Amino acid sequence: MAMRAPAAWAVAVVAAVIGGMIGAGGVAVQTVVVPWQMGELLPLSDAVAADAPRVEAIETTHLFGTIGTGTTGSHRFEIRNTGGRPLSLTRGTSSCSCTVSDFETTEGGTPDASKVVPPGERTFVTVKWRGKPPGGAFHQQVTVLTDDPRRPEVVFVVEGTVVPTWRSAPESIALDQLTTSMGRKASAAIFTYGEAPPQVTGIAIDGPDAEKFFALATAPLPAEDIAAQPGATGGFRIDVEIKSGLPIGPLRRTITATFMMPDEVVADVPLEGTVGGDLVIAGPGWDTSRQSLVLGTVSGRSGFRRRIFLTAKGPHRELVSLVVREVVPHSLEVTVGPGAAVGDGGVMRFPIDLVIQPGSRAVNHLCSEQGPAGRIVFDTGHPDSPSLAIPVCVAIGP
Amino acid sequence: MFTSFLRIVPILSAFTLAGMATAATMPDRGDGVAGAVVETFEERNGEVFTDWPKPRAVLVLTGELDGYIEPCGCTGKENQKGGLSRRQNFLRALNAAGWDVVPIDLGGQVKRFGRQTESKFQSIVDGLRGMHYVAVGFGPGDLRLPAEELVAGVAAIGDEPTPFVSANVGLLGLDANITPRFRVIKAGGLTIGITTILGDAEAAKIRNDDIEVVPAAEALAAVVTELTKAKCDHQVLLSWAGPDETKALAARFPQFDIVATAGGGDEPPRELPVLPSGARLVELGHKGMFAVAIGFFGGESQPMRSQRVPLDARWGEADDMIALLATYQQKLETLGLAGLGLVPIRHPSGRRFAGSKACAECHEEAYEVWESSGHAKALTTLEEARPRRDSDPECLSCHVVGWAPQRFEPFEGGFAGVEKTPHLAHQGCENCHGPAAAHTAVERGDVRATEAERDRLRDEIKLSLATPEGKQKAVNNCLECHDLDNSPKFDFDEYWPAVEH
Numbered sequence: 079m080a081m082r083a084p085a086a087w088a089v090a091v092v093a094a095v096i097g098g099m100i101g102a103g104g105v106a107v108q109t110v111v112v113p114w115q116m117g118e119l120l121p122l123s124d125a126v127a128a129d130a131p132r133v134e135a136i137e138t139t140h141l142f143g144t145i146g147t148g149t150t151g152s153h154r155f156e157i158r159n160t161g162g163r164p165l166s167l168t169r170g171t172s173s174c175s176c177t178v179s180d181f182e183t184t185e186g187g188t189p190d191a192s193k194v195v196p197p198g199e200r201t202f203v204t205v206k207w208r209g210k211p212p213g214g215a216f217h218q219q220v221t222v223l224t225d226d227p228r229r230p231e232v233v234f235v236v237e238g239t240v241v242p243t244w245r246s247a248p249e250s251i252a253l254d255q256l257t258t259s260m261g262r263k264a265s266a267a268i269f270t271y272g273e274a275p276p277q278v279t280g281i282a283i284d285g286p287d288a289e290k291f292f293a294l295a296t297a298p299l300p301a302e303d304i305a306a307q308p309g310a311t312g313g314f315r316i317d318v319e320i321k322s323g324l325p326i327g328p329l330r331r332t333i334t335a336t337f338m339m340p341d342e343v344v345a346d347v348p349l350e351g352t353v354g355g356d357l358v359i360a361g362p363g364w365d366t367s368r369q370s371l372v373l374g375t376v377s378g379r380s381g382f383r384r385r386i387f388l389t390a391k392g393p394h395r396e397l398v399s400l401v402v403r404e405v406v407p408h409s410l411e412v413t414v415g416p417g418a419a420v421g422d423g424g425v426m427r428f429p430i431d432l433v434i435q436p437g438s439r440a441v442n443h444l445c446s447e448q449g450p451a452g453r454i455v456f457d458t459g460h461p462d463s464p465s466l467a468i469p470v471c472v473a474i475g476p
Numbered sequence: 477m478f479t480s481f482l483r484i485v486p487i488l489s490a491f492t493l494a495g496m497a498t499a500a501t502m503p504d505r506g507d508g509v510a511g512a513v514v515e516t517f518e519e520r521n522g523e524v525f526t527d528w529p530k531p532r533a534v535l536v537l538t539g540e541l542d543g544y545i546e547p548c549g550c551t552g553k554e555n556q557k558g559g560l561s562r563r564q565n566f567l568r569a570l571n572a573a574g575w576d577v578v579p580i581d582l583g584g585q586v587k588r589f590g591r592q593t594e595s596k597f598q599s600i601v602d603g604l605r606g607m608h609y610v611a612v613g614f615g616p617g618d619l620r621l622p623a624e625e626l627v628a629g630v631a632a633i634g635d636e637p638t639p640f641v642s643a644n645v646g647l648l649g650l651d652a653n654i655t656p657r658f659r660v661i662k663a664g665g666l667t668i669g670i671t672t673i674l675g676d677a678e679a680a681k682i683r684n685d686d687i688e689v690v691p692a693a694e695a696l697a698a699v700v701t702e703l704t705k706a707k708c709d710h711q712v713l714l715s716w717a718g719p720d721e722t723k724a725l726a727a728r729f730p731q732f733d734i735v736a737t738a739g740g741g742d743e744p745p746r747e748l749p750v751l752p753s754g755a756r757l758v759e760l761g762h763k764g765m766f767a768v769a770i771g772f773f774g775g776e777s778q779p780m781r782s783q784r785v786p787l788d789a790r791w792g793e794a795d796d797m798i799a800l801l802a803t804y805q806q807k808l809e810t811l812g813l814a815g816l817g818l819v820p821i822r823h824p825s826g827r828r829f830a831g832s833k834a835c836a837e838c839h840e841e842a843y844e845v846w847e848s849s850g851h852a853k854a855l856t857t858l859e860e861a862r863p864r865r866d867s868d869p870e871c872l873s874c875h876v877v878g879w880a881p882q883r884f885e886p887f888e889g890g891f892a893g894v895e896k897t898p899h900l901a902h903q904g905c906e907n908c909h910g911p912a913a914a915h916t917a918v919e920r921g922d923v924r925a926t927e928a929e930r931d932r933l934r935d936e937i938k939l940s941l942a943t944p945e946g947k948q949k950a951v952n953n954c955l956e957c958h959d960l961d962n963s964p965k966f967d968f969d970e971y972w973p974a975v976e977h
Contacts, residue, residue: 147952170522208967217741231746252589252620284822328591328817330885344824348883350589350817352622360627360648360686366594367811384634387648389623389686420649424685427648 129162131197133226135234142238144309145209146271152206155234157181157222159195167193167201170221170231178220179204209240216240241309243339244270246347251318253351256329259392259462262320266347267299268313268335275312276337283318283349285331293319294333312339316347324353356394357458357466361386361430370445371454373432373472381436390417390426390460397459400428404455409438409474412454438474445471513554514790521557521786524769528781531771533664534575535712536567536785537736539582540615541764543593545600546801548871548962554789555964557765560603561801562787564794566767567607576664579607581639582714582736582760583672584615591816592808592869592884593617594625599804601629601639606796609639611659613672613714615738616681623647623686627654643671644679644695646688658699660706666772669708671699673725675717675738692717693728700731710734710772719757726755734770736760744768748782756782763961802863809867813892818869820888821880825936827911828889829878831899834916835906842905842977849975851903855894866894874957877904878911881956889913908953909937941972 140153159165167181169191181193181201195201205220220234247267256262270276281294299313307313316335331349336342364386365372376382390398400414415429442449452470518524547556570577585600586593597618604612618626627647631654632638640655647654658671673692674682682689696713703711713732715722722737730753740759744766748756758768767785808816832852836843846852854875858866865871873879877900878890886892889911891900906912915933918925925933939953940946951968958966 147955219741219743219745221746233745235741250589285819330590330817330819332821334822346821346824346883348885352590354622354624358624360624362628362631362633364624364628366622366624366628367591367815382634385631387627387652389648391685418649418651420652420686421688422685425648427652429652 130228131159131163131165131195131224131226132161133165133167133224133229133232134158134160135232138233139235139237140205142207142236144239144241144271145207147209147240147242150206150208151238152204153236154202154204156200156202157195157232158200159197161226162197164197165195166225167195168223169203170223179206203234205234205236207236207238214240239308241271243272243343244268244276244345245307245310246345247307250348250350251333253320253329253349256320256324256351256353257356257391258324258326258353259322259356259394261322263317264320264349265315265317266333267303267315268337268345268347269299269304269307269310270312270337270339270343271309272311272339274339276314276339276343278314278335278337279342280336281316281333283331283333288331291321291324292331293321296335318349326353326355329353354391355463356390356392357398357460357463358389358391359386359468360389368445368469370451370469370471372445373470375444375473375475376434378434378438378440378474378476379436381438382432382434384432386430386432388414388428388430388456388466389420390428390458391424394460394462395424395426397461398426398428399459400430401457402454403457403465404453406452406454406470407441407443407472407474409434409441410452410454410470410472411435414456434474440474440476442473443470444473445469449473517786517788517790521788522784524783524785528771528783529773530573531575531664531773531781533666533668533772534570534577535668535734535770535772536570536577536579537582537714537758537760537768537770538563538579538764538766539613539714539736539760540584540738540762541600542584542587542617542762543596544763544765544961545596545603545804547763547765556961557786557788558763559787559797560600560607560764561793561797562789562791563764563767564603564607564797565791566785566787568794569791570769578661578663578668579609580611580670580712580714581609581613582615582738583613583618583716584738585618586621587617589620591811594621595807595811596804597621597625598629599800599807603797603800604639605636606800610661611641611670611672611712611714612639613716614640614642614645614674615716616674616678619645619674619682619684619687623684626686630655641670641672643673643699644690644692645674648686649688650690657695658703660703660708664772666709667707668710668712669703669706670712670714671696671703672714673716675715675721675725677718677721678716692721692725696725696729700729703731712736713755719759723751723757726751726753726757730754734758736768744784746784756780758782798863805863805865805868808869812867813869813886816869818885820886820890820892821883823878823887823889823911825910827936828913829887829900829906829911830913830916831877831897832902832904832906833899835904835912837916838919839905839977845975845977846905851975854903855901874962875903876900877902877906881907882959887911903957906937907957908950909939912937 135157142151145151180191181203193201203222217237222232224230224232251264251266253262253264278296281296283292283294295317297315299315304310304313316333329351333347333349335345363372402412402414405412411433413431417426417428420427443452445451452472454468454470456466458464458466544558546559547553567577567579586597630638630640630647638655641659642655643657646652658669660667660669674689676691679689711732712734714736715725716738718739719737722735726732726735733755735755736758743761744759748758751757760768765787767787769783769785771781773779858871858875869884873881873884876891878887891897894901915937917923918930918933939950941950954968
């Protein structure tokens with residue numbers, strides 16, 4: 079079913095006409111807003127004079143393929159006027175990274191930011207793309223504004239991939255979930271773009287205790303994996319096993335693979351993540367940097383409620399059972415809800431409800447000299463961490 | 477009437493806004509944003525809301541911020557688009573015009589990993605709360621953050637509900653109910669139902685047991701039932717999935733009349749394509765450079781309009797978001813490089829840095845060229861920025877000597893603060909030529925070396941433009957910092973004369 083929207087095109091035509099009358103036709107066309115109607119819009123043929131300018135672009139998308147870092151690709155798009163009157167073109171916006179030439183009548187002609195193309199003639203716009211770091215896929219648009227009421231703008235698209243000598247997929251090995259008690263395995267593919275396939279000569283990881291906590295290996299990549307990467311001519315896989323026992327905190331290491339292709343190339347692949355404990359607090363107010371629950375100053379008159387969570391991971395998660403042993407300040411009521419498995423059961427979740435009843439007396443535990451930190455102490459049932467103390471920064475005001 | 481409402485606001489007294497019930501007044505645009513600036517950016521990036529009457533309500537869609545809490549100012553912030561500060565002022569401009577504004581976000585606040593990204597995520601979420609977002613989805617970068625960071629930022633704070641919404645992603649499990657599956661809001665007398673999903677292809681990449689994700693279609697089947705019960709005038713799906721997956725979901729759930737997708741072009745199209753389901757497909761571009769506004773109007777002839785809004789310098793800076801950025805920078809300063817988990821990495825050459833002044837002992841003329849260039853003031857620009865950025869690794873990496881620009885990490889022996897390593901401040905000689913500590917030590921006679929060793933050390937730090945290979949190597953060095961984001965107009969042949977030596 080076609081739903082016609084004559085009003086939409088009426089606006090467009092009126093805009094163009096008035097725009098022309100006030101000497102700002104290009105701007106007027108640019109700012110036409112086509113009203114939104116669900117369904118199919120009215121074809122313009124019955125609303126536009128037969129001899130109006132008519133823009134035709136045979137090709138509006140160009141696939142650059144792969145471009146090396148530091149090199150430039152360019153493509154000329156052709157625009158024809160197949161209408162009966164001169165066609166006015168104005169350069170519209172472009173993605174910031176594209177270089178767009180002005181219009182040319184013929185190759186090498188004098189460029190201009192706007193152009194009038196007589197009926198039956200053509201012009202060109204050249205889009206250049208510079209391959210810049212960090213590389214990867216690009217998809218950019220260049221807009222040319224026209225006074226063809228059927229097609230007030232033509233969008234040209236350039237697509238491709240910027241490739242360096244080599245590329246790691248993923249760019250860095252990010253470990254979403256690491257605990258000190260559980261090991262993990264991860265890998266990254268190194269794709270190369272030279273003429274010769276890579277010959278791996280070494281692999282290492284930096285930082286202290288590298289051999290204690292990490293095991294590294296490389297393996298060839300299947301030909302179909304390489305073929306699936308645009309422009310890639312070779313590659314290999316890096317496998318890393320992260321052993322248990324890493325200290326809690328941020329983890330940032332660099333895996334360095336050395337290979338010949340035929341000159342020596344050194345590929346650094348970051349390995350990053352956060353090593354957590356088996357027992358982790360999560361919730362609003364939990365400050366991971368300070369490892370403290372920061373509740374701030376709460377009103378003693380109106381009281382306070384908040385829910386936070388404790389999560390248990392690792393091989394002993396099923397043993398965890400939270401019991402509140404101590405709370406400071408005493409007016410902070412702490413209740414632990416039943417544990418529940420998250421998703422596939424790799425994590426146990428315990429809700430912890432914090433309540434300060436209205437009318438509670440003023441206290442200061444804002445984790446300062448005047449107000450030493452409060453605390454919540456749990457018995458956990460975890461064999462390695464049977465007790466868990468959480469510093470609490472809170473003051474109860476009037 | 478073809479005058480942009482946003483252009484006429486600075487000279488409001490001269491005009492009356494057709495169709496607007498309330499005269500618009502701009503919020504404080506910050507320093508230096510005059511009418512001429514607005515006009516300049518209208519010319520460069522297009523006018524907005526031309527000839528719009530006052531809508532009953534306006535949805536403002538954003539997303540794919542990718543960590544760009546602000547545009548980099550390296551080549552003049554006015555040349556770049558995006559940032560929370562401009563977004564806030566844009567929203568305020570609509571509010572000041574009396575429009576009923578509904579800000580919603582596809583998600584994808586961050587893209588990288590580590591303590592800085594975690595800190596940035598919290599600041600961005602604070603910003604979204606400050607902009608009164610009513611629905612925010614999750615992108616895959618967001619869900620790579622540790623659960624304790626995610627929950628701390630996302631969960632409701634007392635009576636303040638979370639702005640996050642997801643039909644199929646549950647932090648600490650869907651039944652933890654940390655975020656609602658959908659949200660129904662009233663605006664301008666309209667009932668608008670909004671939900672978000674993470675596409676199945678992206679969900680398959682999430683390896684985080686703290687997060688439960690169910691198939692998008694399964695989750696949406698349950699949500700649309702609820703939205704139907706709520707008798708929504710409009711239903712909005714924010715889909716973090718590629719366009720093909722999003723279109724398939726739109727076809728399967730034609731109840732949604734507005735569907736936003738991830739993975740489109742770098743900038744949103746000027747007009748919204750219509751999907752076979754009748755829904756309008758919204759792309760948001762990348763790096764938060766644009767917002768897309770959809771106005772709802774009464775009547776049959778023009779029920780809705782859309783406007784792509786470039787978040788450029790015409791909007792000025794919002795003081796509250798600048799304060800938020802300052803707090804973020806203070807956090808980075810407090811954490812320091814060690815607190816951010818930045819362990820210096822080995823330089824590919826294995827060599828150490830000497831500092832630019834050491835080069836000046838012999839290469840006097842080259843040093844004078846450098847000293848009068850912008851490179852010699854690189855760190856100063858961060859110190860004098862508002863707020864200062866000299867503790868931000870993402871900025872420092874191109875403003876000091878001895879960092880890996882694209883990794884935002886220091887090399888061993890690289891800049892470690894102005895107190896510890898003042899000789900490595902600014903964008904110095906060794907960032908192009910390579911670490912020169914051994915070379916300078918030999919030339920000074922501090923260490924003994926054979927003539928061959930001395931020559932080898934000299935050769936190691938030579939860059940020659942005489943051969944294509946040499947020039948390519950030099951260009952690639954420049955591109956490490958003069959990259960797509962920070963120096964979009966960089967062209968070696970045009971820039972080189974300013975620093976030729």
